[in-house]
């Protein structure tokens with residue numbers, strides 16, 4: 001097997017018969033830290049970021065990493081040090097950015113359900129922009145800011161009603177979606193915002209979906225956004241920045257998304273044609289910056305050949321890698337040290353008591369119990385959606401930087417899991433008498 005067999009992952013490759021992340025042999029990391037184990041390549045993240053930076057060369061742009069893709073402090077720090085801002089969706093996300101050295105004024109606060117408490121804390125911290133998703137939220141934000149003697153910088157998230165042609169659960173820019181303000185309500189919402197004493201209009205934004213592999217949805221969304229900017233400005237409300245959200249897909253299984261630099265060269269040409277090329281721009285990529293930087297290393301526990309199906313039971317499960325159960329998503333699964341034997345066909349499944357706990361269906365693998373496998377493209381929306389289902393502690397995370405590796409999150413212990421739980425005093429049940 002050679003590195004060409006691994007989709008879109010120049011930093012994860014075989015050397016001889018051993019899979020490496022940068023200069024680190026993955027089996028060594030597994031021996032040292034146990035499995036399941038997430039391993040992220042720093043240079044893969046920085047090279048994904050560099051593609052965006054090339055695409056935007058010479059433009060005014062703020063790249064805001066959408067940290068819900070992977071909110072590990074060690075990952076946030078990589079992007080903070082590279083000058084990124086951050087797209088957050090909760091107060092907890094904000095605390096993570098600040099703890100990892102990110103700047104508050106480069107934070108965009110997105111999400112349909114911000115609480116008053118989150119708004120207050122974000123205003124106190126001085127976040128750069130609130131991406132507001134409804135008229136009701138706008139009124140509340142204005143109230144909260146006024147009560148603090150502040151004006152909240154706002155952008156209205158518009159719903160451009162374009163189909164990103166991705167999985168329905170990660171399509172966000174359709175009319176039927178809970179996200180954003182409907183196209184026809186956008187100008188009235190800006191007019192309302194302009195009259196509110198507690199907000200200050202600074203921008204406009206959209207985010208049409210995730211794992212988008214075609215450029216047309218972006219081109220459509222940009223045209224619709226620019227139509228709106230023209231209409232809003234014609235109503236006398238200046239728009240300083242235009243934020244196009246995230247959503248660019250990655251190669252999981254032969255997917256062919258446009259590269260970030262090619263896509264943005266095209267999109268910027270469209271902006272130039274329409275006279276918006278000099279505007280302050282923002283983007284919020286998540287998956288495309290981290291997805292293919294990460295793998296999840298897991299051990300084969302048991303082989304269960306059967307009449308109808310062969311099961312390969314591994315020690316990673318849907319609580320570690322929720323995307324197959326959630327979206328029927330495909331992750332490539334490869335051995336750390338390929339065997340020369342003829343492969344058999346296996347359903348690769350985890351130990352959780354759910355039939356939905358599968359990681360890959362009908363995979364050709366030559367495996368034995370004790371072998372180590374890598375689930376590829378596991379840098380985004382895996383650990384960030386991990387849970388403790390079946391009382392499983394969450395996996396450890398390692399950041400690889402050349403010949404060095406750092407534990408950026410320890411494996412979660414059972415004590416970690418039970419912290420905060422208490423047993424009510426066990427005495428007599430009420431009603432019984434002595």
Ligand SMILES: *Cc1c(COP(=O)(O)O)cnc(C)c1O
Pocket residue numbers: 066068069087110111207209210211245246247248284285286287288
């Ligand atoms: C999830 C999200 C992103 C990032 O999406 P990716 O598909 O990971 O690039 C960006 N902006 C908003 C508002 C989001 O909700």
